[in-house]
Amino acid sequence: MTMEKSPGVEVEDREDGVRVLTLSNLARRNALNDAMLARLDAALEPAPHVRALLVRGAGGTFCAGYDLTHLGPPGEDGRLPDDILVDCLLKLERHPxxxxxLVRGAAVGAGFDLAASCDFRVGAPETVFLMPPAKLGIVYSPEGLARATRLVGLSRAKQLFLMARKLDAREALDWGLLDACEEDAEARADALCATLAGHAPGAVSGMKESFGLLGRSSLGDSERARLRELRARAFASEDAKEGRAAFLEKRPPRFTGR
Incomplete structure (x- = not known):
């Protein structure tokens, strides 16, 4: 067994072919920042000996989202603040x-989306899911919206994103957001990874890619450009600035529509 550690993500390769990726940012409840995403992206490079991935958070929390202190308006080059997140989660979603x-504790925002990017989700009784972009003045990525919609359906996805509805573990299981919810969630997740790693890798990766192609949306270039324009406008808005400030200051936001 080999193990590598970094300030934000721990990477462990087990002898059974399971690669374990542990988010570790305890001061911010495992909130993601660009350095952690770069580490995660590097760990998602396909390798012949990696037959299953286990994604988890340290310290009893899965992931509190994207670190809002690193989130701001679009760059002068047109890059959106969450482009690196979108690219990394697509890489996870399409990994062979x-x-x-393993979702213990809170999975909020980008943490919700990180869990949704995995093929399976195992929760614990204390698991909670929340998508707060409406409270932050942000138009969430179409990739993330599509993932949630595929998992829970359009009507329920609207409740999650437009109402910022919080789901406890029981509701998440009922809605199909969790595949299992166990007192010993870690053992259940480990057993599932061992099962996946024990099957024929070519068959598993081929069927996984097939499922991905079957579920992919077919937006045209103009539609994608329009969505990106909407997101850029939201990231640059006064409401987004106010939403971030209110969240960090733990007070209700005062939105003006600007």
Missing amino acids: APSVA
Whole structure:
């Protein structure tokens, strides 16, 4: 067994072919920043010995989202603040090895989307899911909206994103956001990873890619450009600035529509 550690993500390769990716940013409840995403992206490079991925958070929390202190308006080059997140989660979603999210505690915003990017999600009784972009003045990525919609359906996805509805573990299981909810969630997730890693890797990766192609949306270039324009406008808005400030200051936001 080999193990590598970094300030934000721990990477462990087990002898059974399971690669374990542990988010570790305890001061911010495992909130993601660009350095952590770069580490995660590097760990998602396909390798012949990696037959399954286990994604989890340290310290009893899965992931509190994207670190809002690193989130601001679009760059002068047109890059959106969450482009690196979008790219990294697409890489996870399309990874040839199947993935399991061990979701203990909170999965908020980008943490929600990180779990949704995995093929399976195992939760614990204290698991909570929340998508707060409406409270932050942000138009969430179409990739993330599509993932949630595929998992829970359009009507429920609207409740999650437009109402910022919080789901406890029981509701998440009922809605199909969780595949299992166990007192010993770690053992269940480990067993699932071992099962996945024990199957024929070519068959598993081929079927996973097939499922991905079957579920992919077919937006045209003009539609994608329009969505990007909407997101850029939201990131640059006064409401987004106010939403971030209110969240960090733990007070209700005062939105003006500007």
